[in-house]
Amino acid sequence: MNTVPETHYSATAKWLHWLTLLxxxxxxxxxxxxxxLPVSPTRLKMFVSHKWIGVTVFLLSLIRVLWRLAVPPPQPVAMPAWQRLASEYTHRAIYLMLFLLPLSGWLMSSAHGFQTVYLGVLPIPDLLHKDKALAETLEEVHESFALLMLALLAVHVAAALKHHLIDHDGSLRRMLPRRGA
Ligand code: HEM
Structure with a gap:
């Protein structure tokens, strides 16, 4: 049994993290x-790709949460208690938004009456009946969630850079490929 505490995220957790970023x-x-964009075939293709990306993010996040439960992350690096708490709650909020953002898009798309066919082959059931007024409300919800996620990610990236460039505490390296591994 390995009793040495892990200092790095697992390779799978790293892949899932950076793939999600892309x-x-x-x-x-x-x-x-x-x-x-005005209505055009190009805009339609963009919508389709955007929806495929959303479904992929949702599925990867599901795998990611299950993986995290099975393989716990390393202990946090040393930092004041308030920063540890802030980082924990920011991560939790990001995880939550990784589900709510695609889900709100899926609901919105259903209410608009546009079914999502994942990768052009797998039809995803519509969760709502066509309803223009509801679709418009959900559009606002989806946009607000997108902005909230951006704000969370801005805090997350700023904190990661602060720990790396100012505190030099090695926290960024925990999420990067191990050299020589
Ligand atoms: C340039 C962009 C990014 C950088 C530099 C970055 C950096 C990091 C680092 C260093 C950690 C490990 C923190 C620790 O020591 O525990 C981490 C964890 C995390 N990152 Fe990022 N990240 C970036 C983008 C993203 C994006 C786009 C997402 C999600 C959409 C994300 C979600 C998370 C989550 C949820 C964790 C917590 C992992 C866990 O403990 O379960 N990150 N990130």
Whole structure:
């Protein structure tokens, strides 16, 4: 049995973390661009890709939470108690938004009457009947969730950079590939 405390996240946790970052970058880029485009086949393709990304983020986050329960993360690096608490609650809020953001998009899309066909092959059941007024409300909810997630990620990245560049406490390295491993 391994009794040495883990200092790094597992390789799987790292893959899931950085893959999610890439997907979020793609999802946000498409989301911001397509919002202002006039109706066109290009805009439609962007919507479709945006929705596929959302479903992928949802599924990966499910795997990620299950993985985290099975393989706990390393103990936090030394820091004042308030920072540890802030980091724990920011992480929890990010996890929650990783589900609520795609879910609100799925509900909105259902209320608009646009079914999602994942990767063009797997139809995902609509959760709501077509309802224009509800779709407009859900659109606002989805946008607000997207902005809230951005704010959380801004805090998260700022904290990661502060720990790396100012505190030099090695916390960023815990999430990066191990050299020589
Ligand atoms: C440049 C972008 C990012 C950087 C530099 C970064 C950095 C980090 C670092 C260093 C940790 C480990 C903290 C520790 O020592 O415990 C971490 C954890 C985490 N990151 Fe990020 N991150 C970034 C983007 C993201 C994104 C886009 C998401 C989600 C959408 C995210 C979600 C999380 C979560 C939920 C944890 C907690 C993992 C756990 O303990 O279960 N991060 N991040």
């Amino acid at each position: 997907l979020m970058l793609g999802g946000y880029t498409l989301g911001f661009i397509m919002a202002d």
